[in-house]
Amino acid sequence: MEKSPEAAPTSSPEEEKAAEGVHGEEAADQEGDVTPLVLKKGPWTAAEDAMLTDHVRRHGEGNWNAVQRMTGLLRCGKSCRLRWTNHLRPNLKKGSFSPDEELLIAQLHAQLGNKWARMAAHLPGRTDNEIKNYWNTRTKRRQRSGLPVYPPEVQLQLALSKRCRYDEFSPLASSPQLSGTTATNVQELDAASAAAAAAGYTSSRPAPLDLARQLAVTNQTVQFLSPPPFSAPSSPWTRPSFARNAQYFQFAHSSPVSPSTPNGPARPATPADLSLGYGVGGGAADQSRLPPLSPSPGPRVELPSNQLLGQQVMPPTAATAAGLGLGGAALPDHQQNAASLEKMLQELHDAIKVVPPALAPAANGDAGGRPGVGGTVLERHVGGGVPENKLGGQHRDEDMETLFDLMMPTLTAPETVPPAAAPNQSGSTSQPSSDEQDPSTVDLGVDLQGAGGASSSDQDWGLDGVCQWSNMSRIC
DNA sequence: AAACAGACCAACCGCAACTAT
DNA sequence: GATAGTTGCGGTTGGTCTGTT
Incomplete structure (x- = not known):
């Protein structure tokens, strides 16, 4: 269910607005007009993507705030950077995660915690946002099912x-x-x-x-x-x-x-x-x-x-x-x-x-x-x-x-x-x-209520035999 | 077919670190 | 050293899609 940038809701007024921004902002820059800009929010349009891509192609990545100044794109630098890194930059791998990637993410998360950017560095073509979304939704689902979050x-x-x-x-x-x-x-x-x-x-x-x-x-x-x-x-x-x-x-x-x-x-x-x-x-x-x-x-x-x-x-x-x-x-x-x-x-x-x-x-x-x-x-x-x-x-x-x-x-x-272990289990919410975090107290997502069962497809970490989650009895 | 809930995804926000002046 | 600007990161939110009832 990939929503391509082109598929994003692109109202023609928005595109027109963005297009207007190009010329209008250039003019404003030239004239030293300091009228505060109302930067656009929400989904990016294809036109905006094209502008950003073109800018990066010409000037390279970085200096994102200059993007707005140079192109008139009505987006803040942060938004430009985010759009580029998460959607426009080349070699991005789209689509669902492979089982190997999923396992690697689990391992990385076990070691790094919620360090999405660092995790993404180990998953070429994947973005931190992608990994974060994957993990959060998957974790939510598994926890709701009373399943351990780690394989x-x-x-x-x-x-x-x-x-x-x-x-x-x-x-x-x-x-x-x-x-x-x-x-x-x-x-x-x-x-x-x-x-x-x-x-x-x-x-x-x-x-x-x-x-x-x-x-x-x-x-x-x-x-x-x-x-x-x-x-x-x-x-x-x-x-x-x-x-x-x-x-x-x-x-x-x-x-x-x-x-x-x-x-x-x-x-x-x-x-x-x-x-x-x-x-x-x-x-x-x-x-x-x-x-x-x-x-x-x-x-x-x-x-x-x-x-x-x-x-x-x-x-x-x-x-x-x-x-x-x-x-x-x-x-x-x-x-x-x-x-x-x-x-x-x-x-x-x-x-x-x-x-x-x-x-x-x-x-x-x-x-x-x-x-x-x-x-x-x-x-x-x-x-x-x-x-x-x-x-x-x-x-x-x-x-x-x-x-x-x-x-x-x-x-x-x-x-x-x-x-000695108590401080790490302070119970603070x-x-x-x-x-x-004391790994000795690391919660592996294991449920106390008993051996867990599996019902959803993601409960299987690709394991075979007894190690399969699906072989466990229902937890809750 | 419609309503609903959950899943998924993109984007925003706030904060912190870093860098330049 | 202080300050402002920039960048990066993680958490969160809101919209859309999909499956179920």
Whole structure:
């Protein structure tokens, strides 16, 4: 249902008015007439589009206020810019979003929050307005249906990322030292982290979705094994969907949307792409298409905004587990699942070539006590400089805790929230700063009322098998 | 066929950041 | 450093379309 500019209600009087504006305004400019103009609002006409397009063709983008002065177009600069960027500029991709684009949007939103412009930078041909409209309508619909707003794989990434220490994450995310570089080893990351810390950056917030970065740390060697190693019959990761979405973790293979700059050819995905703006990999060329990182000394990490979160902050639920393929809504025996969870976890680590610290003794003797990261070992972030190879059990525990968090929401009912977590669940109805969002409390849009069902077409994230929303029972 | 509700889309508004003077 | 102008971004609104009753 695309409404082309030409299809916009174009009354002939409006066109005449616009046309008159051209000559009249030019004359006014020449005569120094300062009579205040009544700028036009509302839908653009084809004539206005033509004028704007012609102007940009001659003078290029920018200086939008000059458009009105130079062409007499009775539109303010903001309106001109908006019209150009959203409708007239070349290489715009019209039409509905592809499933890959939808998934990418979900991932980006999970990581960036309502940063539509930054999200648009990852979706060539798409505008922030388009993405925003898509997300808002889709989210509204899903929330009304009591469905999680994020697909299972994004929920998983969020869940796993909650372990990551923010103070190791955020400076890197926007560190000038790293942005646009090819820093791909722990030493460089440590250096940058230290630099950021030296710059006065302090934060104890947990990291937002960080899996992409974790993968990037492995010097671009992280790949899913082929075929995907999720072979255990009991594992939910046998789902083709996960393998399919593994594209997001395959470096230098394929990009989900074949990213290309608006003015350039498509190119393979890079860690920078995969890191969704938080990446530490990727060269300058890659950087050019990434959203600009803040050059300010105080890195501002953009966590998922609470536009959604503020509406209903709930702990993960069985619905999450269902979404993750963890066995549905009924989980009567926690321990019964421990073994399979352990196995799943190992599979997950294996899948991304993670060697749990306990299994991967430090090979580089790093002063920070980090384990070897010889290209295939995923860096495991643990704060405090404690030798990581002594914390393997802890990591495993944390992994298990993460998974249990997903499966056992009632264990962290609001009234039992630890004091440390309480500030982030203040219950304030106002939308907190995105910077204040604690991913550990991130609401994944999971409904507490039980495993959810699906009824609308968009409930299927393209997942197959048990992971399909349509396989869940009705939530409300 | 008409009325209604929801979805979708384009555009506007206000604010903040940035830049030039 | 202060100020004004410009640009970019995110939230919101209003109109149109589409599907349902």
